[in-house]
Amino acid sequence: MAGDQDWRRIGEQVRQARLSMGMSQQELADEVGLDRTMLVKIEAGNRRLDGLELAQLSRALKVSMEYLIEPRPTVLSRRAAVLSEETDTEAARSTERLEIALVEWLRNVQQLVGLGALRATPLLRYPSSVTSEPDARQAARWLRQQLGLGDEPIGSLMDICTCAGQWVLVTDLPGDGASLIDAEFAVAVVSTKGDPGRRRATAAHELGHLIIGDEYSSDLGVSTSRADREAAIDAFAAELLLPADALASRPAGQMPRNQLIGYAARYRTSWLLALRQAERAGAIDTATRKAWSHPRPTHAEFMEAVGWVPQPDLASVRVPPLYAQAVMDAWRANQITRARAIELMHGQITEADLPEEDDLEIAP
Incomplete structure (x- = not known):
């Protein structure tokens, strides 16, 4: 009791x-x-x-x-922001709803692992200390090397997160994203409310919290302010999504605008992130970055640069494929109810998508 x-x-x-x-x-x-x-x-x-x-x-x-x-998980209980009548704002509410979704998502993953339907993926952690933005960019290059990505575009960021041991839920809640690490479990939630480039950057940012740590799990939190920590993780995300080395093939400062539009399309990043990475790589100078910031590329310019308009990532898929398969396996094995299976899929499927029990192949 x-x-x-x-x-x-x-x-x-x-x-x-x-x-x-x-x-x-x-x-x-x-x-x-x-x-x-x-x-x-x-x-x-x-x-x-x-x-x-x-x-x-x-x-x-x-x-x-x-x-x-x-x-609630201990890491959340240590965070300073607590929603109260005195701090009740729209932003605070969004943060709290995302953290509630994060806790619920963590328990979904833990349930499937506990049932034996899902195997916990070992967490990838950068072996060196990260105390600055250059360190964070090096961590992103390390992760790309670990996953055999080289400098090539990332197809599905959700798949990359899964390979690193982080289970990502895409939700319609307002806000950006949130993540936590609880023992051997790493989970994140990413909102669909931002534009596609921002959504992808948010997912990469939350992956950075796992790979290089945060104020609760690494030296990054000991020697830097929260703003500096977030800036370092943003640097990790930018380098992961669009490596500066991929942009450094032309003479310094001479990359044409339509070529950079092509990079933004192929790597599916926001235009502002592409500009920042191009400046960092020396492909454009600061004045050019500022001049090209507005207006942003149109669909017609994307079509002219690469022949197609980039498709958004993390839009239709709500849960990782391995997780979705685990839900279906648990349901077929009668470990969870039909209603629970639909609940665990977070909108990925509806009642009509599940076959009737009579249609299932029953093992002898």
Whole structure:
């Protein structure tokens, strides 16, 4: 039976989830059929909940019952930003919803590994200390070498993350992305709300938190400010997506604009990232980067440069292919229900996409 400390934690997680939804105590109380004073006591940890009330709260708050009951991962509990009535802003809500999705996603992956349907991939970690942006760019080159990418464009960033041991969920929640490492599990969530180049850069950024670490897992957090850490991880992401060496084939400062448009298309990066990497490689100078920043290339210019318009990454696929296969394997083995299988796929499939049980091949 849960102790007083557990009920206080559960109450706090109810409050955090409520604030992330932009709901008042009265609105949530009305939604679940409770008196507001009862909800006040629940959030304070002074009133216990039965199973039915927990189920009603989880539905209203769009979280699982497990999320309300289980402690959040330690790495999240150490982060400074805590959503409260005093810090309740749209940006804070978006951050909290992404972190809720991150925790739920972590538990999805852990469940499938626990069932034996999914094998945990060993985490790739850069073996050297990273304390600066040049160090971070070197870490990106190291990762490319480890995965046999050379300086070639990355096809699916989700596949690269999976190879590195990070499971990525693509979500329609607002914001950019979030990630965490919990023991041997590394997970990330990436929002679809940004433009395709930004979405891809966000995924590469969250992968950087795994490869080179952050304030909770490496020397990067000991000797630098948070802004410097994020700048180093951004440098990692840029170099991973479009290596400067790939742009350094022409005489310094003489790359034509349409050629750089071609690089942005083939490597599927944002135009601004391509400009920054071209300047870093010496392919263009600072004045040219500024002059070319606006307007951004049109579809017609992409067609002229490479004959096609780049297709967005991380758009239609919501979960990694290996994870999706694990969900289907667990369902076919009757380890999870049909409803749970659909839930675990996070919109990748619908009820109509699953075959009826009678259509399944039953092993003797």
